[in-house]
Amino acid sequence: MLKLPTCPHCHTIYRYGDVRRELNKKVSVCYNCGKKFKPSKKKVWILFLIIALIAAIFDVFSLYMIEGLSFIGLLAINIAAVTAGYLLIPYAVRFKADK
Numbered sequence: 001m002l003k004l005p006t007c008p009h010c011h012t013i014y015r016y017g018d019v020r021r022e023l024n025k026k027v028s029v030c031y032n033c034g035k036k037f038k039p040s041k042k043k044v045w046i047l048f049l050i051i052a053l054i055a056a057i058f059d060v061f062s063l064y065m066i067e068g069l070s071f072i073g074l075l076a077i078n079i080a081a082v083t084a085g086y087l088l089i090p091y092a093v094r095f096k097a098d099k
């Protein structure tokens, strides 16, 4: 599920930084074949749902396992989870052909 997106026309693999740039556009043009495609973020939401779920399980688990876990500690775990999710966004993006 997690891999960098490719052009739907010529299957050029986009690099991490390129994907981030394409995300800000409504319609993108492939730098290799010149055809149009749209970045699809559907899987990004699924990614965040999974991360939220993992973070929630982790929170409950740490509350039971780590004695005297502070609110700050718990907050740090959740911030780390959200940051990880944010960094993984380009791997969850898919490019869809635009007609």
Ligand SMILES: [Zn+2]
Pocket: 007, 008, 009, 010, 011, 012, 030, 031, 032, 033, 034, 035
């Ligand atoms: Zn292409």
